[in-house]
Amino acid sequence: MSSQVSSLTIQTAQELLRQFICLDREPSSPELDYATVREALFLMVDRSDYQIFGICADNASKGQQALHSYLAALQRDERPEVQATTDDAVYIKYNPKTGLCRAEPYTGNHRGVLVSCQSAYDDDINETFGHLPIDLFEG
Numbered sequence: 685m686s687s688q689v690s691s692l693t694i695q696t697a698q699e700l701l702r703q704f705i706c707l708d709r710e711p712s713s714p715e716l717d718y719a720t721v722r723e724a725l726f727l728m729v730d731r732s733d734y735q736i737f738g739i740c741a742d743n744a745s746k747g748q749q750a751l752h753s754y755l756a757a758l759q760r761d762e763r764p765e766v767q768a769t770t771d772d773a774v775y776i777k778y779n780p781k782t783g784l785c786r787a788e789p790y791t792g793n794h795r796g797v798l799v800s801c802q803s804a805y806d807d808d809i810n811e812t813f814g815h816l817p818i819d820l821f822e823g
Contacts, residue, residue, distance in 0.1 A: 688728050694809075697724035701813035704796070718820055722757070725799065725816065729758055732801035739776040740794050740815060744768030744787050747776040748814040749799055750818045751785075757821040 692700070701724050729735060735753060741747030748766040755762060764785035768774050775790035796815025803809050 685744050690723055692720070692724055692727055693739075694727065694731060697727040698809075698811070700724045701728060701816070704814050705732065706818050716817065718817065721816065721820060725813065725820075726758075728801045728809055728813065730798070732803045734781055734802050736780070736802065737776075738798035738800070738802040738814070739778075739818070740773070740790055740792060740796060740798075741818060742773055742795065743771055744774050744776070746818070747787065749822075751776060751778055753805075753821040754797055754799070798804045 690697075700720065733760070737751060739747040739750050741750060744766045747768075748764075750762050751766070759806075760780065762780060762783075764783070765780055766774075766776055766785060766787050768787040770789045773790045774787045775792075776787045778785040778786065794815050795817050798812055798814035799816065799818070800812040801809045
């Protein structure tokens with residue numbers, strides 16, 4: 685994922701990413717160090733066998749943009765099209781293993797990206813991180 689050697693340990697990366705669980709945070713919050721969050725996510729992704737993505741967004745277009753930016757940053761080639769039945773807030777779930785991408789209306793207040801890191805072994809990374817910033821890899 686990242687060409688740099690991580691300065692984070694697995695434990696510190698997990699602790700950092702766990703801070704986002706159901707957290708209401710303003711986009712581009714000044715106290716948030718995006719570079720460190722990206723580094724932590726890269727480390728978790730590198731240690732897991734596959735990931736499943738969930739996006740809570742204001743609309744399907746913003747959700748698809750976030751999904752595509754995360755996939756590109758994680759060096760994944762696929763860019764699924766999000767088909768939504770509403771112009772309102774959506775929850776998008778994308779499973780790269782199956783290729784399934786679906787969107788459904790979302791009435792919750794959270795916005796951001798959930799990354800579920802899955803490993804074949806119980807003692808490795810099997811955890812969901814998020815809601816990570818929807819714009820973590822934009823700009």
